[in-house]
Amino acid sequence: MNDVAIRRALMRIAHEVLERCEDLERLYLVAIPNGGVPLARQLTANFKQIADVNVIVGILDTTLYRDDLKLKGERPLLRETEMPSAVDDRVVILVDDVVKTGRTIRAAMDALMDFGRPSSVQVVGLVDRGHRELPIKLDYVGKNVPTQAHELVRMSGQDGNLEGALEIVVMPGES
Amino acid sequence: MIGTDLLGIEDLERADIERILDTAEHMREVGRRVVKKVPTLRGRTIVNLFFESSTRTRASFEIAGKRLSADVINFSPSSSSLKKSESILDTARTLDAMDPDAVVVRHSVAGVPKQIADVLAAPVINAGDGAHEHPTQALLDLLTVKLEKGRIDGLTVTIVGDILHSRVARSNIYAFGKMGAEVRIAAPPPMIPAAVETLGVKVFTSLREAIEGVDVVMALRIQSERLAGCYLPSVREYSSTFGIDREKLKYAKEDVIVMHPGPVNRGVELSHDLTDHRPSVILDQVRNGVAIRMAVLYLLSGRRQEDAQRIDLGSGEGR
Amino acid sequence: MSDRRIWIRGGRILDPAAERDESGDVLIEGGVIAATGAGLDARGAEVIDANGAWIAPGFVDLHSHLREPGQEYKEDIASGGRSAVAGGFAAVACMANTQPVNDDPAMTDFILDRATQDSPARVYPIAAATRGLEGVVMTEMSALVGAGAVAFSDDGKTIMDGGVMRHVLEYSRLVSVPVITHGEDRYLVANGVVNEGPVSTKLGLPGNPAVAEEILVVRDLILAELTGAHLHVAHVSTRGAVAAIRQARDRGVHVTAEVTPHHLTLTDEAVLGYDTNAKVSPPLRSAADVRACREGLVDGTIDAIATDHAPHAVHEKDLEFTVAPPGLIGFETAFPVVLDLVRNSELSPLELVRRLSTNPARILKRPGGSLEVGAPADVAILDPDTSWTYDPAKGYSKSRNSPWAGWTLTGRAIATIVGGRLVYHVERGVLYP
Numbered sequence: 001m002n003d004v005a006i007r008r009a010l011m012r013i014a015h016e017v018l019e020r021c022e023d024l025e026r027l028y029l030v031a032i033p034n035g036g037v038p039l040a041r042q043l044t045a046n047f048k049q050i051a052d053v054n055v056i057v058g059i060l061d062t063t064l065y066r067d068d069l070k071l072k073g074e075r076p077l078l079r080e081t082e083m084p085s086a087v088d089d090r091v092v093i094l095v096d097d098v099v100k101t102g103r104t105i106r107a108a109m110d111a112l113m114d115f116g117r118p119s120s121v122q123v124v125g126l127v128d129r130g131h132r133e134l135p136i137k138l139d140y141v142g143k144n145v146p147t148q149a150h151e152l153v154r155m156s157g158q159d160g161n162l163e164g165a166l167e168i169v170v171m172p173g174e175s
Numbered sequence: 176m177i178g179t180d181l182l183g184i185e186d187l188e189r190a191d192i193e194r195i196l197d198t199a200e201h202m203r204e205v206g207r208r209v210v211k212k213v214p215t216l217r218g219r220t221i222v223n224l225f226f227e228s229s230t231r232t233r234a235s236f237e238i239a240g241k242r243l244s245a246d247v248i249n250f251s252p253s254s255s256s257l258k259k260s261e262s263i264l265d266t267a268r269t270l271d272a273m274d275p276d277a278v279v280v281r282h283s284v285a286g287v288p289k290q291i292a293d294v295l296a297a298p299v300i301n302a303g304d305g306a307h308e309h310p311t312q313a314l315l316d317l318l319t320v321k322l323e324k325g326r327i328d329g330l331t332v333t334i335v336g337d338i339l340h341s342r343v344a345r346s347n348i349y350a351f352g353k354m355g356a357e358v359r360i361a362a363p364p365p366m367i368p369a370a371v372e373t374l375g376v377k378v379f380t381s382l383r384e385a386i387e388g389v390d391v392v393m394a395l396r397i398q399s400e401r402l403a404g405c406y407l408p409s410v411r412e413y414s415s416t417f418g419i420d421r422e423k424l425k426y427a428k429e430d431v432i433v434m435h436p437g438p439v440n441r442g443v444e445l446s447h448d449l450t451d452h453r454p455s456v457i458l459d460q461v462r463n464g465v466a467i468r469m470a471v472l473y474l475l476s477g478r479r480q481e482d483a484q485r486i487d488l489g490s491g492e493g494r
Numbered sequence: 495m496s497d498r499r500i501w502i503r504g505g506r507i508l509d510p511a512a513e514r515d516e517s518g519d520v521l522i523e524g525g526v527i528a529a530t531g532a533g534l535d536a537r538g539a540e541v542i543d544a545n546g547a548w549i550a551p552g553f554v555d556l557h558s559h560l561r562e563p564g565q566e567y568k569e570d571i572a573s574g575g576r577s578a579v580a581g582g583f584a585a586v587a588c589m590a591n592t593q594p595v596n597d598d599p600a601m602t603d604f605i606l607d608r609a610t611q612d613s614p615a616r617v618y619p620i621a622a623a624t625r626g627l628e629g630v631v632m633t634e635m636s637a638l639v640g641a642g643a644v645a646f647s648d649d650g651k652t653i654m655d656g657g658v659m660r661h662v663l664e665y666s667r668l669v670s671v672p673v674i675t676h677g678e679d680r681y682l683v684a685n686g687v688v689n690e691g692p693v694s695t696k697l698g699l700p701g702n703p704a705v706a707e708e709i710l711v712v713r714d715l716i717l718a719e720l721t722g723a724h725l726h727v728a729h730v731s732t733r734g735a736v737a738a739i740r741q742a743r744d745r746g747v748h749v750t751a752e753v754t755p756h757h758l759t760l761t762d763e764a765v766l767g768y769d770t771n772a773k774v775s776p777p778l779r780s781a782a783d784v785r786a787c788r789e790g791l792v793d794g795t796i797d798a799i800a801t802d803h804a805p806h807a808v809h810e811k812d813l814e815f816t817v818a819p820p821g822l823i824g825f826e827t828a829f830p831v832v833l834d835l836v837r838n839s840e841l842s843p844l845e846l847v848r849r850l851s852t853n854p855a856r857i858l859k860r861p862g863g864s865l866e867v868g869a870p871a872d873v874a875i876l877d878p879d880t881s882w883t884y885d886p887a888k889g890y891s892k893s894r895n896s897p898w899a900g901w902t903l904t905g906r907a908i909a910t911i912v913g914g915r916l917v918y919h920v921e922r923g924v925l926y927p
Contacts (some may be wrong), residue, residue, distance in 0.1 A: 078201035282812035285698035286768030307698030
């Protein structure tokens with residue numbers, strides 16, 4: 001997927017979200033860093049362009065909610081969390097770049113509940129790789145990309161913008 | 176390089192310190208939430224082993240542990256082993272048999288956390304040992320200065336007071352030095368340790384010269400029992416020569432900040448109004464203390480030594 | 495004494511008393527050195543092969559703590575004596591800080607009695623200079639010397655009252671034995687536990703300044719000069735103390751001095767890491783002080799090497815650094831540790847043996863320190879080249895407080911003979927009593 005394809009997918013997703021959402025004022029985009037952040041910013045721009053609504057964007061790091069912290073070893077780096085307001089009664093749309101096992105989305109939902117009680121939670125994944133380990137399904141998908149479990153998928157663009165392309169890189173080891 | 180334990184800033188490299196500070200900045204955000212608790216250390220046991228009483232530091236570690244969902248047990252053997260039949264190492268071994276995931280140690284004698292770490296499988300965090308080190312205090316001081324000034328590199332910091340008996344001074348001398356600041360000390364001569372310049376500081380006996388043009392003034396607490404030890408003639412003489420007030424601060428930079436590890440002897444180390452108001456940042460220090468301790472507990476978790484490969488804190492990337 | 499004949503075959507004979515350093519055999523008979531040299535008639539004698547080894551007069555330790563009576567859980571005269579011979583020491587002088595204190599002829603009798611029964615090494619009691627080591631009333635020196643005391647000292651409880659020290663020194667002239675001073679000004683030491691300097695500052699432990707030692711040593715040198723008494727300075731550890739002793743010797747003051755293996759080889763950096771086994775009194779000093787002590791030993795300012803063997807139980811050393819008692823066990827490691835001076839070409843083997851044996855025997859006015867025909871057969875056979883890993887748990891002391899635990903040491907006593915009897919052999923252990 002290059003950046004043109006990504007922009008096209010995000011425009012389609014924005015339309016789908018608006019179609020399903022009854023009260024646009026209650027929309028709240030919550031990006032999972034780092035990959036989700038530029039995607040969420042692009043989605044708000046799309047909402048503004050399509051429906052002239054200003055949708056809040058929050059950033060929610062899931063690291064402290066991960067389910068592998070019981071294990072020995074190096075602790076992962078923390079990332080930014082910035083939730084501009086509570087999520088009570090909002091329609092929260094979690095935005096992540098690549099979804100595979102579903103464990104990150106599980107952690108994000110736990111984290112979200114510490115910021116209030118949303119009326120509903122939906123999930124955007126730009127790329128869905130399959131290999132789900134938890135009963136999580138995506139509400140909006142940019143592209144289904146069947147991969148081997150050991151392959152790594154990463155966004156090659158810089159943090160914070162969509163320049164560059166999403167590419168599939170085959171690397172040994174686990175992702 | 177920091178390994179299993181956090182015993183002193185002396186053992187850390189700049190990258191380790193930066194990692195702890197970055198992590199603590201994120202932990203500050205947790206402290207601003209309505210629900211100030213994350214499940215990170217759920218089911219873990221942290222023991223606060225305080226041989227020397229300290230309400231503030233103990234409370235700070237306790238809150239930090241609880242915000243990470245750990246079970247925090249306070250264990251305060253009331254006195255030194257002199258008065259008991261059990262040696263400190265026996266106490267430590269007994270504790271270790273209860274399989275804690277981290278042990279926070281405070282003792283009035285330098286070196287005890289190291290002695291305990293040598294026999295314990297759990298990570299040991301030094302919460303202050305005698306006149307040796309108080310690493311989490313220096314880390315929270317670094318974080319406070321970094322948030323105030325945007326940087327530490329290139330700043331000038333003056334530490335004022337009883338350097339000889341101060342673990343806060345030693346940890347901060349290492350901490351600010353490693354982060355690229357110039358560190359000065361100013362004290363009555365009996366309170367200047369032998370060969371202190373070997374730690375990389377400039378020594379002053381004139382407060383005015385010491386704070387000339389500096390960015391940060393850090394006052395240390397004067398323990399009242401030192402007055403009996405013939406280190407100082409009187410509180411009055413100390414406060415007039417080394418006490419910080421607005422008049423003396425005029426020699427420092429205009430945007431100088433004033434720090435104190437607390438509790439302040441009001442009117443002795445700091446003038447009354449300076450204790451409560453800018454440019455002093457004492458309550459910010461306290462707030463940042465919780466974030467720093469959360470960061471340290473997080474980064475050292477999962478490091479019990481049995482079957483564990485020793486892992487360097489500073490080197491890795493998240494998976 | 496023994497009637498047995500022992501033939502020490504084929505070693506390097508080092509006899510400082512005779513200025514002798516040559517290959518040969520030593521024959522022992524009737525408890526004395528019967529003959530030395532080549533081509534001895536030794537039929538029927540027990541043979542000890544000393545090929546490649548040194549044959550030296552048994553070492554004499556001026557300074558040890560055997561803890562009996564009173565603290566037998568740390569050491570007793572039997573275990574201390576066994577540990578001594580395992581290090582090549584044929585005789586050890588023991589300090590008076592037992593419980594009760596050796597300040598009474600009956601106590602001196604008791605120690606000697608115990609030594610005769612239990613110890614393979616000769617034991618020379620040092621009596622207290624003042625009653626109860628309290629620094630107030632001097633002990634009955636004539637009676638104590640009559641009972642067998644070889645010197646007087648309050649050791650670690652330095653006599654701070656200069657007037658008392660003056661009288662002790664004056665009175666000691668009556669009995670012609672040395673007064674041993676542990677020079678440390680209690681007020682300057684304050685609560686210091688490590689050498690004051692970069693190390694104490696880094697560790698955050700109270701410093702013990704070199705001047706605390708130097709001030710007391712200088713005071714006692716002046717008092718020795720005033721009184722004409724024999725002052726012996728224990729465990730010299732600072733550059734200033736070495737210089738003061740050198741000057742006093744030049745003035746003709748009757749002073750002798752000792753230095754420990756640890757003050758000759760370890761600096762205060764051994765304490766980094768808070769190893770309480772490296773906590774000693776006086777503390778380990780700076781590299782410059784170590785250098786000065788070595789120079790003083792080489793040039794004769796310091797006469798002797800003494801171990802200050804000071805056993806403490808594991809549970810006592812497992813305490814906070816400030817609380818743990820100072821001291822280390824030193825008999826079994828002394829020889830390999832001080833061999834460093836030979837390896838470093840500062841002392842010849844003969845000069846090293848002089849400082850471990852001949853000089854300390856002379857200071858105490860005891861026999862020993864000589865391999866001349868007719869001398870008591872106290873002999874140490876030493877392998878200067880063998881390497882071994884030191885494990886205090888496998889040694890003979892009851893205690894384990896050694897900073898050299900786990901070190902690979904080079905040089906070892908392989909046999910020790912006391913009064914003509916083989917009491918220790920490295921392969922057979924302690925053989926008597």
